[in-house]
Amino acid sequence: MLRWARLGTRSLHTARARGQAPPLLPTGWQAVIGIECHAQLLAPTKLFSPTPPPPLHAPPNTLVSSFDAGYPGTLPCLQEGAVTAALKAALALQCQVEHVSVFDRKHYVYADLPTGYQITQHRQPFARNGSVSIRFEDGFLSSPDDALDIPIVQLQLEQDTGKTTYAATDDASQVCLIDYNRAGVALVEIVSAPVLRTPEQAGAYVRKLRQLLRCVGASDGNMNEGSLRCDANVSIHRIGEPFGPRTEIKNLNSIKFMMHALDFEIRRQFTEVSQGRAVEPSTRGFHEATGETYLLRRKEDALDYRFMPEPNVGALHVSPAQLAALAETLPELPDARHARVRAQYGLSVRDVNVLLRLNVDDDGDARTAQMDAVDYFEELVRLECAPQAAANWTIHTLPKFLGQMRLAFHHNPVPPAALAELIHMLDEEIITQSTAQALLRTFVREKKIPTRNGCLAIREHVHENNLSRMHDDELRPLCQEVVRAFPAEVEAIQKGKHKVLARLVGEAMRHTQGRADPAHITRLLTDMTGASIGK
Incomplete structure (x- = not known):
């Protein structure tokens, strides 16, 4: 069938x-x-x-x-x-x-x-x-x-023609209703x-x-x-x-x-x-x-x-001069933009495809005036973010949080400068990936960015709320406590059951509230459990 x-x-x-x-x-x-x-x-x-x-839902024949x-x-x-x-x-x-x-x-x-x-x-x-x-x-x-x-x-x-609507009447017959608002539309x-x-x-x-x-x-x-x-x-x-x-x-x-x-x-x-x-x-x-x-x-x-x-x-x-003048006013077309972005920033075909049509549904609304994803990405690069990092945050992380709030990209409440600040703080190891994502999620959810005297105050917000990345002097005592608290797991690791290490890493991360790099925790615990072998 x-x-x-x-x-x-x-x-x-x-x-x-x-x-x-x-x-x-x-x-x-x-x-x-x-x-x-x-x-x-x-x-x-x-x-x-x-x-x-006529705008959508205009009263008929007005x-x-x-x-x-x-x-x-x-x-x-x-x-x-x-x-x-x-x-x-x-x-x-x-x-x-x-x-x-x-x-x-x-x-x-x-x-x-x-x-x-x-x-x-x-x-x-x-x-x-x-x-x-x-x-x-x-x-x-x-x-x-x-x-x-x-x-x-x-x-x-x-x-265009008018719009015809068929409606049932009380006697089960049909009437034909005509709305001429659309008649003559170009x-x-x-x-x-x-x-x-x-x-x-x-x-x-x-x-x-x-x-x-x-x-x-x-x-x-x-x-x-x-x-x-x-x-x-x-x-x-x-x-x-x-x-x-x-x-x-x-x-x-x-x-x-x-x-x-x-x-x-x-x-x-x-x-x-x-x-x-x-x-x-x-x-x-x-x-x-x-x-x-x-x-x-x-x-x-x-x-x-x-x-x-x-x-x-x-x-x-239509004269050639009219056409030439009109052509001068047109924006960069999609194919030219695709080729330029890919060549200029070294992005993959797939990443550029996503950038060019991010948050544009197949049958959804057009947004020609607002900043689109490519504009947003290029502003991040202009603010000295690495192109691939800027692309990843623009096409993966940010849309995920916007989607959770049912916000289209053109309603994104996070300006490029705020996301660029998070990326810079991540690169400078001031915050972790987990903290950066948590902050971005909060900015999207609350539609509010920390400012002070009209300027971004994200770094101050991180410091005042104790969100800074934990470093060696804080993590070593924490990892030592974990090793002491789980002797059976340490013994299993020393016998070659290295997958057990993941449990210790998870326990340590739970106490850091996302403020530590999991790879750093893993290195410290590997050293500590390995060091105990020779004792």
């Missing part, structure tokens, strides 16, 4: 990416996948009206201009902010931006499309021939050497070439695409809020033979669900072919609860959109 066991299957995708799970298709077969993404642009207005885009509602006689006016955001997206995706592009009408009749047509760019989109590079990331590609460049066929500006449609071969590659592509859009501030990419939606086109064929019939899976609002949908659809198509049936070209939906795709309409039933030039919107002209 083709049903998923349950949707907690990221582990399956991870295992297959690492070569630890069976492939989707037998040897000699492959899938062909192309992705169309609709990203809501971060613009102050809608695409053709000055109305602001942000609708006369043009958005399709009132007769109203005309579109292309808004500069939306165009700027779209151009940022094109630059981030390394596209060739057309100096002249035009708009078209795409006709179809749905209740959430008040004019009966959508203004889009069918014939001459504003950008073409881009590229997105995906490389090794856990759960998607199998090794640090894996890489795939996905061509971007085109980017086009278009309007979208960019991003069409990839069909070069993806696995759900894992598709997941890596969408995640990287969203990272690029967020990086330049073109879109927040919040799939859980509908700001980024995907349609996946998939077919299967024997390698060396023509592509098979294609199905399109519509309105996937999660990377995880997109991967599940592709996984199911590839299996479904192979089952059809292996049982002698033809795969029907069709448009399909995805049922999140069952993990199955389902038929929406057959391709022969597809709508005739009757594209025609949009008579009320002139051509969009």
Whole structure:
């Protein structure tokens, strides 16, 4: 049966990416996948009206201009902010931006499309021939050497539609409720070439695409809020033979669900072919609860959109000077940043991967303005922390304590200067690793750093609370007490049962309250128990 066991299957995708799970298709077969993404642009207005885009949970039909509602006689006016955001997206995706592009009408009749047509760019989109590079990331590609460049066929500006909600009535019938707040919101449609071969590659592509859009501030990419939606086109064929019939899976609002949908659809198509049936070209939906795709309409039933030039919107002209000026304002892009951080600081691919996407959920919120993990790490290095130590604390220790308090990295209450002070005190052997972690945990939990007269006072806090590392003159008497208190264990050690030493080390550490280095305690106790052999 083709049903998923349950949707907690990221582990399956991870295992297959690492070569630890069976492939989707037998040897000699492959899938062909192309992705169309609709990203809501971060613009102050809608695409053709000055109305602001609706925030999440805005009351229905409160942000609708006369043009958005399709009132007769109203005309579109292309808004500069939306165009700027779209151009940022094109630059981030390394596209060739057309100096002249035009708009078209795409006709179809749905209740959430008040004019009966959508203004889009069918014939001459504003950008073409881009590229997105995906490389090794856990759960998607199998090794640090894996890489795939996905061509971007085109980017086009278009309007969003309204939102339809179906509600039951008292007589068990349904009513259709329309919220036009979203009608006219500026979208960019991003069409990839069909070069993806696995759900894992598709997941890596969408995640990287969203990272690029967020990086330049073109879109927040919040799939859980509908700001980024995907349609996946998939077919299967024997390698060396023509592509098979294609199905399109519509309105996937999660990377995880997109991967599940592709996984199911590839299996479904192979089952059809292996049982002698033809795969029907069709448009399909995805049922999140069952993990199955389902038929929406057959391709022969597809709508005739009757594209025609949009008579009320002139051509969009973009000069080379405009593009060059906009490119100067863009931040460092993820691939360039990845290469620079790895080369500059000597970190592993895995560490840099984590730094670049720390605390960014696959379907979570975008945080483009706040200090991210790379900024935090580089500030630690600027404050003279060793790069590997700075990376370890940034990607391992600090996130662990933030997670315990359910805090995202962008809500981290510990400034880099405070963590740098802990790392320096650890290097100077003023405190132990255990104490440093305990202090960091306290800073995160209490959201408060010791200060005095506006300056950090962590060293004073350590001294006043007797948290300094214990040294030889304090540890020797303590270890001697432990040796005297456990004669049977000492005798066992002297007879060669060296694992018993761990109990003595644990007992000594218990009395130090984390203020001693376990390795130092181990050396002292080894010397003391060894010295007693000759007595």
